[in-house]
Amino acid sequence: MIGKFILLLSLLLISTTGHVCYKHEGADWETGACASGSRQSPINIITANVREAEDVELFISGTDITTGSILYHDHELKVTYSGATAKYTSEDEDSEWALAQFHYHAPAEHRIDGKTHDLEMHSVFVSKTNPGQLLVVGVIYELEQGYEDDEFIASLALENLVSNPTTGHIENVPMENFYNKFSNTKMYNYKGSLTTPPCTESVEWFVVKEIQKINPSQLGRFTSKWAGLSTFAEGKGSNRVAMDLNRRKVFVTGGEEFMGSFSFSILFIVFLVISVMQIGLAGVFTLKLKSPKNATSQKFAKIPEKDKIEGTERLNADYNYPGVSKPPHKYFQRSISKEI
Structure with missing residues (x-):
């Protein structure tokens, strides 16, 4: 019972209610920390300034959704799902997090070197020991003509969400394969906030470094609800303007x-x-x-004396060089040891 209460409380903390206006891409939001916070999200990630975090890893695991529902309401396209966990490890911390929901923004919210991509998925995890702390994993997509249908996106049956609001039925969603794909891959990591009001600054952000591909047909299922809809924020989409980094550090982890x-x-x-x-x-x-000790213990062949025979020099036959009929040279030398 206590566990269910904590999960319900967590869902209330991360859910937004009412209309969220994107007409100015959130630059005019004055609720909570949205206007006064110093650790706001999303941000523009400058890859040249990213530092490597050698001790941070994020492992994600999940189970497939056999049957569930997806909500399309105003700015939200969200699946409430608790069948995944994340394990965060570093030099100073080992923590576990439970997935509460995942949702989408089109266009993408995080910019990479100033570029805005086409779609971003956010998986929101809640700390198992401190429900007020959140960990969000962002996956960014960009359009590619001729790219094959993504199995995971296809399983969300977005074509059935034709009215606002709508609750659609989903089944056989391959969450296990999806999260395994991103478990401990290269991710950008920084400390930030929720990207919708009240913009609470209690989020550990991980943004998958590798940009995913999506074809025009599947992307259109998202953009038709926001960026491709003139009656929604004048067609500007459901992404918040990039916020100032304010001396925060961005790291790249694992992989x-x-x-x-x-x-x-x-x-x-x-x-x-x-x-x-x-x-x-x-x-x-x-x-x-x-060393002298070794030098005295070694046996050297006797240097032969010269004899005069018929006006020519020859080596005395009485030399001491075992196994050889004649010496190879006038003077015998110890061979030099080869260095290892």
Whole structure:
């Protein structure tokens, strides 16, 4: 019962009620922190200024929706769903989060190097220990002609949402594959807010770095409700204007690309350590060979004396060089040890 109450309270905290006007893309919102906050979202992510966060990972897992509903009302296109979790790990924290809902904005809200893309999905997670704290994962899409239908978007049956408001029926939504695709991939990470009133500044943002593709037919199911509808905010769409970063830092986390470079760095360090050890061992070995103790213990062949025979020089046959009928050179030398 307490768990259900916490989940209900969380849903109330992250839900917006009433009409949200996008005529000025939210630049005129004066509710709560929307006008006075210093950690507002969305932002324009300047990739050249992004820092790498080597210790942060976000793992997401979910179960498929066998049967459910999707709500289309005013500015909202939302699925209330609790079958996914996120695990956040860093040097200082290990926390778990429960999915409360996911929704869409068209055009996308987060800008990448000043570019506005066509669509953005937000998955809103609530802290299991502190319901007032939220974690939102953004997935950005851009239009590509001829791209095949996305199975996940197709399962939302958006073609059935023809009136406002409408509650549509969905089934067999492949949430497991969808969230597995983005689990611990490269993501931009920063501290921000809700992008709709009251713009509460209690959100840990993760925006998937890789831009997803969407074809014109599927994108039209979203834009027809906002950006392609002249009666909705004069066709400006349902995205808020980018807010000032205000000295916040944006990081990039996790992912195979990072792990690959990290693994290479570790291997390189190991290689250097082994090389230094080998050079050190070679030096010790060489010093041993040069030490007086070792020098006296070594056996050298006798240097032959010269004899005059019929006006020519020859080596005395009484030399000591076992196994060789004649010495290879007038003077025998110890072979130089090869360094390892």
